[in-house]
Amino acid sequence: MARGPSPQKRAADRRKRRRLAGVALERLGERYEHPTWAGPRVDAVSELVLTILSQNTADTNSFRAFTALRERYPTWPEVLAAPTDELEDVLRPGGLAPTKSKRIQHVLAEVHSETGGTWDLGFLGAWPLERAREWLTSLPGIGRKTASIVLLFNFGRPAMPVDTHVHRVAWRLGMFARNTPLDRAHDFLEEVLEPLEMYPFHVEMIRHGRDTCRAPRPICGLCPLTDVCAYYPLAARGRAPMAPIPKGTPDPDAAPRFHDELIHGWRPPE
Numbered sequence: 001m002a003r004g005p006s007p008q009k010r011a012a013d014r015r016k017r018r019r020l021a022g023v024a025l026e027r028l029g030e031r032y033e034h035p036t037w038a039g040p041r042v043d044a045v046s047e048l049v050l051t052i053l054s055q056n057t058a059d060t061n062s063f064r065a066f067t068a069l070r071e072r073y074p075t076w077p078e079v080l081a082a083p084t085d086e087l088e089d090v091l092r093p094g095g096l097a098p099t100k101s102k103r104i105q106h107v108l109a110e111v112h113s114e115t116g117g118t119w120d121l122g123f124l125g126a127w128p129l130e131r132a133r134e135w136l137t138s139l140p141g142i143g144r145k146t147a148s149i150v151l152l153f154n155f156g157r158p159a160m161p162v163d164t165h166v167h168r169v170a171w172r173l174g175m176f177a178r179n180t181p182l183d184r185a186h187d188f189l190e191e192v193l194e195p196l197e198m199y200p201f202h203v204e205m206i207r208h209g210r211d212t213c214r215a216p217r218p219i220c221g222l223c224p225l226t227d228v229c230a231y232y233p234l235a236a237r238g239r240a241p242m243a244p245i246p247k248g249t250p251d252p253d254a255a256p257r258f259h260d261e262l263i264h265g266w267r268p269p270e
């Protein structure tokens, strides 16, 4: 039987993840203006429907589909009662409409049953975290990431959503292996982040993954984390892909700052 890492190795890995998370929070926080959770952006049922609509599609498409949904069906009972093929037509601008229309109606049916028709998911803010997470992930098509988004964004609960950007930046930094499954990545990050760090860490890592630590080629010359990153030394030696700084971007006096220049006297290539 395969044996896992020793307790000493697990503890050392945890300390490393904590150290990297602390550095990322500090430097990315400075760059992205220390985002803080200021309460839910929409009600919890809307958040759940929005996150289903956002699965495998760009935010602009999911918001467009959500707007079309609410215009066509102003109340949740109307969405639930709608003929599925009609709902599918309404959701088509958001992509994957056949799957998402069925998924949304299944989820709304479960919410209706659990809340007795009040559509109030406030219990997710009061239940023990694990129970709330289990209820959410028992819904059709709702995985750990979507459950964590609802718990964090709507109820300010200490759940860390790991999407493709968070996962990519974290493995490049060296917080876990590249092939770490998403569920495991959630555990790894939740065990080293303080409850109040989860929202800023999530937002900062996503922003960094979108604008600097991009897939497939990161713009390391614009990154404040090169001195702690496991990927950067490989990229700097040409053993891993890295993108040049786009023309017109450099402005050392304004964000983004060139951390290498500040620390090591290195200037990014013109």
Ligand code: SF4
Pocket (backbone or CB within 6 Å): 169, 172, 173, 212, 213, 214, 218, 219, 220, 223, 224, 225, 226, 229, 230, 231, 232
């Ligand atoms: S140094 Fe490069 S690979 Fe590492 S986190 Fe920054 S952008 Fe990503």
